[in-house]
C-alpha cells in the first residue's frame with residue numbers, strides 16, 4: 027500500500043540498493059544488532075503493535091516479532107522496493123509506503139514499541155503514535171562504525187555530532203531510558219563488502235574491488251531506549 031501524496035518527487039532507495047541490503051543482512055553480518063533489538067523488546071510493554079520507521083526490508087522487525095510472538099508489526103518506508111520485501115519478511119508484518127517526515131498513517135498511541143534503525147527521526151510523530159507507556163528504540167552508527175571502510179573508499183562519513191543531534195530531535199518528546207553500544211569486528215569478504223557499500227548512500231561512487239578479500243572493519247552502533255514524556 028502506498029500513502030505518498032501525489033505530485034511530489036522523493037529520492038528513494040532503488041531496487042538494486044534494497045536487493046544489496048537484503049542480501050547483506052540476510053547473510054547475518056549484522057545479527058548482533060538484531061539480537062540487541064530483540065533483547066531490548068523482551069520487556070513488559072502495553073497493548074499495541076510494533077512499528078518500524080524506515081524499516082527497509084523488515085530484517086530487524088522480523089527478529090523483534092520472533093521475540094514477541096503475540097504482536098503484529100508494521101514497516102513504514104519511503105521505498106516501494108523495501109516495502110515489498112518487508113511485507114514478505116514475516117507473516118505478522120504489514121508494510122506501507124509512507125514518508126516519515128510527514129504525518130504517519132497510524133492512530134495516536136497505538137504502537138507499543140517503535141523501532142528506528144539508521145532511519146529518519148521525526149520526534150513529534152514518533153511521540154504521537156507511541157503508547158504513553160511504550161518504548162522507542164533507536165539504532166545509530168557511532169563514529170567508529172565501518173571506519174576503515176569509510177577511509178579506504180572515501181565514503182560518506184558518520185556525522186560526529188550525530189548523538190547530539192539525536193538528542194536535540196528527541197529530547198522535547200522523550201526521556202532517555204538507557205543506551206548500549208554494539209561493537210564487533212567484521213571481515214565479510216568481497217561480495218558482501220560490495221553489498222554493504224551498494225546498500226548505502228555512496229552506492230554510485232564506491233569501488234570495493236581494490237580491497238583485499240580479508241578486509242576487516244568494525245561494526246559500531248548505539249542502541250538507545252526512550253520513554254515518551
Ligand SMILES: C[S@@+](CC[C@H](N)C(=O)[O-])C[C@H]1O[C@@H](n2cnc3c(N)ncnc32)[C@H](O)[C@@H]1O
Nearest residue numbers: 039080081082103104105125126127143144145
Ligand atoms: C539506512 S536504511 C535503513 C533500513 C532499515 N532500518 C535497516 O537498517 O535495514 C534507511 C531506510 O529509510 C528509508 N527512508 C529514507 N527516507 C525516508 C522517509 N522520509 N520516510 C520513510 N522512510 C525513509 C529508506 O528507504 C531506507 O529503507
